[in-house]
Amino acid sequence: xxxxxxxxxxxxxxxxxxxxxxxxxLVDMSNKQVQEAERNSNExxxxxxxxxxxxxxxxxxDLTIFNNGSTTLDSRKINVIIDGEFKSNPSVTPGGxxxxxxxxxxxxxxxxxxxxxxxxxxxxxxxxx
Amino acid sequence: MGAGASATQMVFFISSVIIxxxxxxxxxxxxxxxxSSVVIGSKTLSEQLKTDITVINDPEIIPNSSRLIHxxxxxxxxxxxxxxxxxxxxxxxxxxxNLNKTILEGGQTWLTGDVLMINATVPLAAGNHNLxxxxxxxxxxxxxxxx
Numbered sequence: 401x402x403x404x405x406x407x408x409x410x411x412x413x414x415x416x417x418x419x420x421x422x423x424x425x426l427v428d429m430s431n432k433q434v435q436e437a438e439r440n441s442n443e444x445x446x447x448x449x450x451x452x453x454x455x456x457x458x459x460x461x462d463l464t465i466f467n468n469g470s471t472t473l474d475s476r477k478i479n480v481i482i483d484g485e486f487k488s489n490p491s492v493t494p495g496g497x498x499x500x501x502x503x504x505x506x507x508x509x510x511x512x513x514x515x516x517x518x519x520x521x522x523x524x525x526x527x528x529x
Numbered sequence: 530m531g532a533g534a535s536a537t538q539m540v541f542f543i544s545s546v547i548i549x550x551x552x553x554x555x556x557x558x559x560x561x562x563x564x565s566s567v568v569i570g571s572k573t574l575s576e577q578l579k580t581d582i583t584v585i586n587d588p589e590i591i592p593n594s595s596r597l598i599h600x601x602x603x604x605x606x607x608x609x610x611x612x613x614x615x616x617x618x619x620x621x622x623x624x625x626x627n628l629n630k631t632i633l634e635g636g637q638t639w640l641t642g643d644v645l646m647i648n649a650t651v652p653l654a655a656g657n658h659n660l661x662x663x664x665x666x667x668x669x670x671x672x673x674x675x676x
Contacts (some may be wrong), residue, residue, distance in 0.1 A: 402541075403538070403542060404541050404542045404545040404546075405545070407542065407545065407546050407549070408545050408548075408549040409586040410623030411546065411549040411550060411553060412549060412552075412553065415553040415557065415669070418653065419556070419557060419560045422560070422564065423560055423564055426564045426567060426568055427564075427567055429568075430567050430568055430570070430571030430572075431571070433571050433572065433575045433576050434571045434574070434575050434578070436577050437574070437575030437576075437578040438578055440578070440579055440608055441579060444579075444581065444607065445609060464663075472619075477642055478619060479585060481586070481587050481601075481602070483584065483585045483590055484586065484589075484591055484592045485592055486602050486633060486644065486646065488633065503628070512628075514589065514590060516585070516587045516588060516645075518583075518585045518604065520579075520606070521565070521606050522583035522585070522604060522606040524585065526587070529584045
């Protein structure tokens with residue numbers, strides 16, 4: 401093998417090793433990023449699929465909402481829509497942790513109207529007087 | 530080996546080194562381009578995986594002003610904060626450009642769980658309609674409703 405060929409082989413080998421050492425960590429990092437996002441997405445969908453709420457009772461201004469799924473929810477993060485209009489800061493008791501197979505009470509401030517309750521992850525139920 | 534042969538060898542050596550470096554340079558540029566594409570692609574894909582939105586309106590009653598300004602409530606049900614500037618709203622296949630967007634929880638960033646109120650100025654006849662809301666990264670929610 402001539403000296404020229406040796407030089408070319410050395411240049412190629414060193415360059416390929418350098419490029420591989422640059423390329424691999426980036427691909428590895430990107431792959432881990434996507435894998436983590438997939439895990440998060442799966443977790444999100446699992447929670448959504450396991451969430452179900454039911455409005456079990458409506459007397460006057462008060463609604464009783466039952467957590468009929470297996471996901472623990474946050475009662476402070478529900479949204480209330482009355483006759484199509486968003487109602488801010490609904491009065492909920494108890495506030496905070498809303499365990500499965502437990503109910504919360506919600507005062508909607510009106511005895512009439514079509515009510516939609518939405519949880520933080522989008523699960524919903526309706527009540528019509 | 531004469532002086533002529535040495536000069537020839539020298540010319541061959543220098544030429545082969547120059548050609549090898551040129552080839553390596555070209556490959557290196559491609560590898561760099563590929564690397565940055567992989568990084569950008571994975572960032573976009575991971576953002577898409579973590580993005581989800583839900584239109585939470587009551588499909589029976591859409592708040593409206595004189596059948597012209599319709600209000601839609603869109604909730605960020607993913608785990609990715611979103612940019613409200615690049616939300617696209619399509620009603621019955623037509624893109625609505627006149628949008629007024631407000632995050633009901635306040636702030637400038639559309640965080641997880643926040644509700645975005647969109648006032649869309651679009652005249653809608655009484656009847657059934659179809660709404661599509663699309664985020665900047667292409668995640669969408671479809672919402673059939675009645676006016």
